[in-house]
Amino acid sequence: MKHPGKMVPEVIKSLFKKPATTSYPKEKAMIPKNFRGKIKFDSQACIGCKICMRDCPAKAVQISPTDKEKVFKAKFYLDRCIYCAQCVDSCPRKALKSSSEFELAHYDREKLEEDQE
Amino acid sequence: MAEIKVPMGPQHPALKEPESFNLILEGERIVDAEVKLGYNHRGIEKACESRSYIQSLYLTERVCGICSHTHSTAFIQAVEEIAKVEVPPRGQFIRGIIGELERVHSHLLWLGVAGHEVGFDTLFMYAWRDRELVMDLLALLSGNRVNYGINTVGGVRRDIDSEQTQQALKTLEQLTARTEYYIKVVTEEPTFIGRLLGVGKLSKEDAELYGAVGPTARGSGVSRDTRKDDPYGVYQHIQFNVITDQHADVLGRSIVRVFELLESYKMLKEMFEKLPEGPIAVKVPRKIPAGEAVSRNEAPRGENIHYVRSNGSEIPERVKIRAATLANLPSIRHMLRGGYLADFPIVIAAIDPCFSCTDRAIKVVQGKKSEIMDWGQLREYGINWYKKHRGIDLSRHQ
Ligand code: SF4
Ligand code: SF4
Numbered sequence: 001m002k003h004p005g006k007m008v009p010e011v012i013k014s015l016f017k018k019p020a021t022t023s024y025p026k027e028k029a030m031i032p033k034n035f036r037g038k039i040k041f042d043s044q045a046c047i048g049c050k051i052c053m054r055d056c057p058a059k060a061v062q063i064s065p066t067d068k069e070k071v072f073k074a075k076f077y078l079d080r081c082i083y084c085a086q087c088v089d090s091c092p093r094k095a096l097k098s099s100s101e102f103e104l105a106h107y108d109r110e111k112l113e114e115d116q117e
Numbered sequence: 118m119a120e121i122k123v124p125m126g127p128q129h130p131a132l133k134e135p136e137s138f139n140l141i142l143e144g145e146r147i148v149d150a151e152v153k154l155g156y157n158h159r160g161i162e163k164a165c166e167s168r169s170y171i172q173s174l175y176l177t178e179r180v181c182g183i184c185s186h187t188h189s190t191a192f193i194q195a196v197e198e199i200a201k202v203e204v205p206p207r208g209q210f211i212r213g214i215i216g217e218l219e220r221v222h223s224h225l226l227w228l229g230v231a232g233h234e235v236g237f238d239t240l241f242m243y244a245w246r247d248r249e250l251v252m253d254l255l256a257l258l259s260g261n262r263v264n265y266g267i268n269t270v271g272g273v274r275r276d277i278d279s280e281q282t283q284q285a286l287k288t289l290e291q292l293t294a295r296t297e298y299y300i301k302v303v304t305e306e307p308t309f310i311g312r313l314l315g316v317g318k319l320s321k322e323d324a325e326l327y328g329a330v331g332p333t334a335r336g337s338g339v340s341r342d343t344r345k346d347d348p349y350g351v352y353q354h355i356q357f358n359v360i361t362d363q364h365a366d367v368l369g370r371s372i373v374r375v376f377e378l379l380e381s382y383k384m385l386k387e388m389f390e391k392l393p394e395g396p397i398a399v400k401v402p403r404k405i406p407a408g409e410a411v412s413r414n415e416a417p418r419g420e421n422i423h424y425v426r427s428n429g430s431e432i433p434e435r436v437k438i439r440a441a442t443l444a445n446l447p448s449i450r451h452m453l454r455g456g457y458l459a460d461f462p463i464v465i466a467a468i469d470p471c472f473s474c475t476d477r478a479i480k481v482v483q484g485k486k487s488e489i490m491d492w493g494q495l496r497e498y499g500i501n502w503y504k505k506h507r508g509i510d511l512s513r514h515q
Contacts, residue, residue: 034260057172
């Protein structure tokens with residue numbers, strides 16, 4: 001019978017190492033290059049085709065006309081958005097972009113509706 | 118000795134998922150077990166049938182948080198077969214890379230859970246610490262740690278550049294070193310072996326009889342792997358061995374999983390090195406021609422089956438998902454019989470269950486006539502049921 005304690009050397013080594021955890025939120029998390037965070041809308045580029053609305057799996061984006069002609073505004077339901085960035089891929093005008101913003105938690109769902117113009 | 122019935126779940130002490138088992142006990146021994154499904158029905162199939170193909174893709178990805186890529190791959194393979202679309206080789210390879218990385222993360226996660234279930238929490242901590250390496254790699258390649266969103270109809274959404282390849286190869290080396298260490302722990306540590314040897318016995322004949330899949334079957338010596346039996350995507354071009362083990366118990370399943378990790382690293386290295394040039398996706402029209410297809414693939418836990426039927430519109434007419442856990446449940450009952458109550462958590466955990474993957478079908482029968490409900494009616498039924506039986510008003514949460 002072999003002796004138990006295969007983990008002991010590893011445990012002793014770990015005693016002298018830095019902790020494997022990061023101290024988030026004090027230290028910011030590493031954000032990869034093509035991270036899919038909160039979507040940003042560019043009203044200059046949007047032509048109001050609403051393809052993004054049609055492809056969004058969560059019905060989380062709404063494009064509607066403004067007072068000005070041919071200018072559109074966007075409303076995002078951040079509580080429903082699944083951050084898949086399909087709207088970014090679908091938009092023919094590149095009016096939508098993924099940002100690296102991800103700290104969006106809130107106590108109140110209503111506050112998670114965001115208008116972008 | 119008198120038999121007693123002990124209900125386990127739906128809030129399960131060992132699994133953070135809702136599922137219920139009734140154990141018939143004679144003292145410490147389990148005489149029989151009843152598996153009760155249906156606590157977490159999420160209506161995913163029905164939801165797919167009211168969304169377009171591209172929207173359903175993201176929904177199937179969320180069938181499971183751990184093997185999310187395999188579900189979206191199985192679904193998209195079926196759609197591509199109906200639409201007669203050829204995914205470009207580079208797209209196939211990237212899909213394969215994410216698929217194998219997902220297996221690595223899932224097996225390391227499982228190893229940690231297994232350690233936790235048998236009271237070996239040190240193993241749990243270290244396995245999960247090292248799993249971070251592959252999680253970071255997945256984030257680097259796909260953008261996010263879970264639900265990679267890499268698949269799209271006709272290919273993949275993100276390319277891999279040479280810098281990412283370098284980083285990946287470096288991480289793979291670290292992971293190989295770590296895994297070799299865990300192989301030592303799993304095959305040599307007497308406390309671990311002593312706890313798992315002979316627990317949850319499932320002979321080769323029984324594994325075949327009850328239709329076990331994935332590491333559960335392979336741990337009983339059944340060489341069954343969809344990647345080998347029915348090669349899809351990148352697996353037609355890649356060399357690998359199917360790992361089996363003859364222990365036919367929980368230890369066997371653990372050994373299969375740790376050795377599969379090494380096999381995955383080899384495959385990943387080959388895929389990164391052979392990554393062909395060219396486009397990563399082809400354009401596919403929104404409307405998929407009428408037809409039907411069944412697609413299978415090998416998730417970390419075993420074979421997934423997706424069936425898709427199209428009627429020529431933008432929306433699938435029928436989607437049916439069978440995840441690996443459902444295939445393994447009949448063997449669970451068999452494995453529990455004759456075992457001890459204390460082994461129950463690890464026997465269940467050894468199939469790497471995912472119960473939210475399992476709960477699929479629903480049929481509401483009222484009186485003698487059965488009735489088919491649409492999405493809206495089903496929602497309303499649910500809201501009313503909770504109001505009446507639990508006093509919870511869900512109608513506000515639209
Ligand atoms: S798809 Fe792009 S251009 Fe069209 S409505 Fe949406 S944001 Fe505007
Ligand atoms: S990221 Fe996905 S869920 Fe969110 S608005 Fe865009 S398409 Fe919709």
